[in-house]
Amino acid sequence: MERDIFLIGAGQTQFGERWNASLRNLMEEAITAALDDAPCTSLDVDIVVVSNMLAERVNSQAHLGALAASILPHHPPALRVESACASGAVALHTACSLLESGRAQNVLVVGVEKMTDTPSDEIAAALMGAADAEKDAPSGITFPGLFGLIAERYMHEYGLTREELSYVSTRHHERALKNPYAQFRKSVTSDQVSASPLVADPIRLLDCSPITDGAAACLLSTSCESSLKISASQLTSDTTSIADRTSITSFPATKDAAERAFEEATIQRSDVSVIELHDCFSIAALLSLEDLGFAEPGQGIELYKNPPADLQINGSGGLKACGHPVGATGIKQLIEVGRQLKQQKEQWGLAHNFGGAGVTCGVHILEHSIA
């Protein structure tokens, strides 16, 4: 990083069905919480970066940068970024660049999505915007279908069983029990996951992250310090269509982003104590662990069957149990990593966020100074 960037304030809304809250209400709630947590006032915000994927289509509201800025008394400059489900990480990367450029000293990053007012078939169609509208969409495939193909191939290549895959959701639900903001604070057994309704073989309902309303915000600063510092911010991309890949059981964009992030932070994988990774479907959690380099290909499941003592994976409950308000997820991941590092008095954490089938990937590494 060209300058030291600190995470000086963080806040989020309850994730779930927030029928009585508008997009503006959700952003306002998260922004207020983040500012309350920070050693500065709203007037110190130099620029606002909003992360959102779907509002234009499902809420008839574009221009969310300005909408967020209008919540602050001085309506500072603002913009919205979108890179499908990776919008959050991309917003954080954009915020880091604005800070490193010297153009801003305090950047407010807000991620928001309001999905539960819209019928699920329309949400599925809108989410398909993350794939290639010319190459993928005409086949009629949806994201559960794409990840169904990936899961099928992964099981074929590595011998993963349906029963093993169900551990992933079981663990995520277990972790969410302790997260007051999580959408689903209830246990599910491995048998329940395996017996849940089939969505796109072999993907079942309890393999899928849900449709969620929610917002998360954080304040990044070069002028104020805190015990949490961003040590790496990396962004990568791959072909939009998975038909253009040589393999569908690994995402090169995640591999590249992780390599670059560890190099930027000058740490080893073994230094990391906390990870929030992108488990849009349970199979994605396994690919992510392997592509990030925390497990060998085909071995990701071991970290779910026998969770290691020195590495907490998706302590928030992940996208599966905490919920997945698309634009908010990447921001939530970073603030969760920070919260868990503080709580556990650990030094290094990593947030991993991707969009499409591993098309855009963002990896951030956070350092907690244990004084």
Next chain:
Amino acid sequence: MERDIFLIGAGQTQFGERWNASLRNLMEEAITAALDDAPCTSLDVDIVVVSNMLAERVNSQAHLGALAASILPHHPPALRVESACASGAVALHTACSLLESGRAQNVLVVGVEKMTDTPSDEIAAALMGAADAEKDAPSGITFPGLFGLIAERYMHEYGLTREELSYVSTRHHERALKNPYAQFRKSVTSDQVSASPLVADPIRLLDCSPITDGAAACLLSTSCESSLKISASQLTSDTTSIADRTSITSFPATKDAAERAFEEATIQRSDVSVIELHDCFSIAALLSLEDLGFAEPGQGIELYKNPPADLQINGSGGLKACGHPVGATGIKQLIEVGRQLKQQKEQWGLAHNFGGAGVTCGVHILEHSIA
């Protein structure tokens, strides 16, 4: 600017009805033209910033950053930014930050919109996403309606006549005659404008920028030099709803952006020889000239009735006659300013781009070194 940023390559597609070209085709055409114009290859592109407003909703394609990156052989990191009709200027501002941060040395900025495949009532509804979905949209108002109110009030305050207003479109069409990329290369008389169908009183059809397909791309660099340097990049915002303003005949966001840009470039208004400004409706051209400080309030029309010899306004034909593919407009403005400065051997030019009713504003100043 923290570093010297040069405009080293520029290209655009024909603007208009491009029924045989997809979003990808349009981007590819503009990117190829920009790279052909630049002293580097596609592999030198470190990151791609895409500007687009409507594709998620009207083309079922989000994730345009990755889509643009997939056109390049090495699919570099990429993101999309959106701030309604100001998306182009916001993408340029984001690109400047990425360059100033040192994270990138060559940024490809691509603006694109594909609008003519969609019925005009759906385009009007999608464009209303630029306004406030809670405060403005429920009234049923559209953008021609909003600018109709603005025009009505402006005429009341300053005594502007319908006949005078018609000069604005007449001049824009006159300029577009020389622009091979313009959507409308035909003259219109002042009488034709005044007699064109009423859209939202007093706004008539020939007061409105059209529905357009098109793309524009440029390559900004800190590692290669050219005769065109970005001397200022400023972004501002205002309340999303005009109901929250004290006046509707002036846009403070434009005033602020202009003040800051002239300060950043350390030049005077009288130094500027070329302007491309945001004339989404003819009345907007007058507000823009006044808010940018080139005319006193109520006097903008004088610069259309008697065009000054030392200041070229919308030499491209403006949004009215060149066309307004929303996400591409801000990029087209900058590359047009560069082209005109070179052609006329002048030193200073300005690009002014706004979104919503003056909600987000971006002003860029370009310096042409006349060796």
